[in-house]
Amino acid sequence: MKSILLTSLLLLTNVLNAQPSIVDTLELGHSIVMVTTDLPDGSNGRGSGVVVSPEYVATNCHVIANSKGVNIAKFRDGYQPIGLKANWKRDVCLLKFDPLPFKPIPMRDSQSLQYEEEVFSMSFPAGAPVPQLSYGAIKGIYPFDGSLIVRSNASFYMGSSGGALFDQHYNLIGLTTFKSPGQPAFYYSLPVEWIKELMAAPETTSLKTNDVPFWALPLEQRPYFMQVVIPYQNADWRDLKTIAGQWTGQEPASADAWYFLGLAEEGLQHYVQAEQDLKKAYDLNQRDVDAMLALSRVAFVQKDLATLESIQPAIQAIDPEQGEKVTQQIQALKQASP
Incomplete structure (x- = not known):
């Protein structure tokens, strides 16, 4: 009996420590959106976004910069933004909407993160029809411009810019933004503090910019x-x-x-x-x-x-x-x- 109980406890511990599955994150995925843009050459661009309030979707500015138009898509429905807040150099943008029918994701400040803490990302790489999961751990936390840039080994690819990096309690801890060339690749996410600061900033009137993100x-x-x-x-x-x-x-x-x-x-x-x-x-x-x-x-x-x-x-x-x-x-x- 003691052996059976010990085995059960070990299995329970493994379940509790396991990364979330696709089923576990189905509801969470409702708040991850695809960002599409109309580019000057007539083609379309794609990225990802995260619902961070009833009115705002956070994404990377490089996804929408110098495009002719932008919208988000979810469940085959499209939504047109009515405003924009941008910090082009930090590469954080907020698309403003009439209140969206999606649940905002809670945010956790980067100051509380720890190395080797398990994380996972959700985004729309390569135009995937549903959000894709990637698992890893925090490998670096770097002070920069008043906050902390997060490096993990949860991989992401083209189309993932503006996606979400989560902790094990489904808190948003970063926007998946850029990766290094070469191997092993380094994957970087921007801190949620920059999203919060941008919410208090004035709106901008144009998608045009000459500013270059710090990482580029x-x-x-x-x-x-x-x-x-x-x-x-x-x-x-x-x-x-x-x-x-x-x-x-x-x-x-x-x-x-x-x-x-x-x-x-x-x-x-x-x-x-x-x-x-x-x-x-x-x-x-x-x-x-x-x-x-x-x-x-x-x-x-x-x-x-x-x-x-x-x-x-x-x-x-x-x-x-x-x-x-x-x-x-x-x-x-x-x-x-x-």
Whole structure:
């Protein structure tokens, strides 16, 4: 009987911790809309939008910028906006409507988010007829322009711009907006605080703009969290070290800056310095599994048993599979010691 009860409890725990299924999100999907535009060349553009109030649908400005017209579609019905609020540089736009027959989605501020927190996205990639789900976890939270840009590994594709990133309680935590080229791809979402701020802003009268979103500026003008991606993907460790060094100089409290600097030092086989940098990343953020795993690799090379034993519980608590690998590293070092 005890065995059956334990099995039942484990199954219940797995269900409670599981990502939501398509069935679980059917009602939520009613508040995710397709945004369509009429482009100057006579073609049509598509993106996604999120109902954030009875009157407003949030989307990315780049979806509608410089188009001839815009509307939203849901359940084969179309709705024409009666107003627009835009922050072109932040890439957040609000389409205003007569009250819509859709339930607004509650929003959760980015300040309360945690690394490795499970998330999922919903949007209309490639003109899909119904919202599509993608699952992942938060991999980065970057201070920018008064709020936090969220990076996750919940993938999204063309047509997903302006879609929704959710936490496990179905709160909107970001607008799925842009991704990096190359592999592994980095997927970024804009914070809901920018949506809230825009609600209080005056309306604009035109879809025309010459402003460029911050993420589409020339590479050297983009935030450091974007500048490090290409050298990281290309294993260009010297370039990565230069950029990450500038990042740590400007944001010494950024765990991610120290993480990428440590990766560069590891790639250059400067293991002593790499371990120092990665320890700083760990001290600043003990939920960044990627940084902790990098630290475990370097500590293993350095035969630093104390560091491995200190970080193993933190890794185990978040990712048991990776925690077991670190346990094996610890055992290997102990066996090799005289």
